[in-house]
Amino acid sequence: MFILSSPSGAGKTTIARRLLDEDGKIAMSVSVTTRQPRPGEVDGKDYQFVDQPTFQRMVDDGEMLEWAEVFGNNYGTPKAHIKAGLKAGQDFLFDIDWQGTQQLYQRMETDVVRVFLLPPSIDALEGRLRNRNTDSDTVIDGRMARARSEISHWDGYDFVVVNDNIDECFGKVKTILEAERMRRARQTGLVDFTRGLMR
Ligand SMILES: Nc1nc2c(ncn2[C@@H]2O[C@H](COP(=O)(O)OP(=O)(O)O)[C@@H](O)[C@H]2O)c(=O)[nH]1
Numbered sequence: 001m002f003i004l005s006s007p008s009g010a011g012k013t014t015i016a017r018r019l020l021d022e023d024g025k026i027a028m029s030v031s032v033t034t035r036q037p038r039p040g041e042v043d044g045k046d047y048q049f050v051d052q053p054t055f056q057r058m059v060d061d062g063e064m065l066e067w068a069e070v071f072g073n074n075y076g077t078p079k080a081h082i083k084a085g086l087k088a089g090q091d092f093l094f095d096i097d098w099q100g101t102q103q104l105y106q107r108m109e110t111d112v113v114r115v116f117l118l119p120p121s122i123d124a125l126e127g128r129l130r131n132r133n134t135d136s137d138t139v140i141d142g143r144m145a146r147a148r149s150e151i152s153h154w155d156g157y158d159f160v161v162v163n164d165n166i167d168e169c170f171g172k173v174k175t176i177l178e179a180e181r182m183r184r185a186r187q188t189g190l191v192d193f194t195r196g197l198m199r
């Protein structure tokens with residue numbers, strides 16, 4: 001479970017899309033949300049967009065691995081697909097906030113890798129949110145007001161990467177993923193493989 005978090009606008013979605021394009025072995029964990037779709041967002045691909053009663057029913061029925069309220073909307077990770085995938089050896093990429101990260105870490109500690117992206121400066125963060133052209137001024141002001149408190153959770157992560165140059169940042173995130181895959185405990189079949197080598 002490879003988690004990418006950041007203050008809004010620091011570049012998680014951009015990095016996540018590129019990772020999914022270039023790495024055939026990782027799949028996106030598609031979250032459920034009560035927020036309205038942005039132009040260009042596809043239901044079932046970017047998020048599963050639901051109304052508040054549906055979200056609440058999913059929480060009540062224990063269908064969420066974790067969930068949290070962010071910017072006045074609810075976001076959650078549906079459990080069934082992820083659990084089945086992990087069992088079959090599938091890696092998953094999570095674009096979730098610090099609250100979701102804490103919940104996943106508490107539940108599945110050794111399966112989780114936590115990466116936090118930071119912007120090179122507060123001005124750059126605001127510039128990116130404005131350039132993205134997806135949110136109104138009021139929404140952007142809200143996201144900027146929250147940025148400082150989101151940044152304060154930097155020490156709840158295993159890795160911290162500053163997203164200044166996008167290619168460099170992407171290279172670093174890919175390196176983390178590749179190194180984590182080489183951890184002995186994550187490699188299945190090593191016992192038989194090494195036995196074969198020693199025979
Ligand atoms: N806990 C949790 N947070 C989520 C989930 N899905 C998205 N988020 C977080 O909700 C926040 C807002 O996401 P979004 O509305 O897509 O705006 P973004 O900040 O531009 O990516 C981001 O910090 C996401 O990482 C989820 O399933 N669980």
Ligand SMILES: Nc1ncnc2c1ncn2[C@@H]1O[C@H](COP(=O)(O)OP(=O)(O)O)[C@@H](O)[C@H]1O
Pocket residue numbers: 006007008009010011012013014015128129131132163164165166167169
């Ligand atoms: N290193 C970078 N330099 C300049 N612009 C960037 C960089 N990384 C991302 N962006 C742009 O900043 C905006 C916010 O990025 P996005 O990936 O949507 O952030 P998040 O998902 O964290 O909210 C997008 O318009 C994106 O193209």
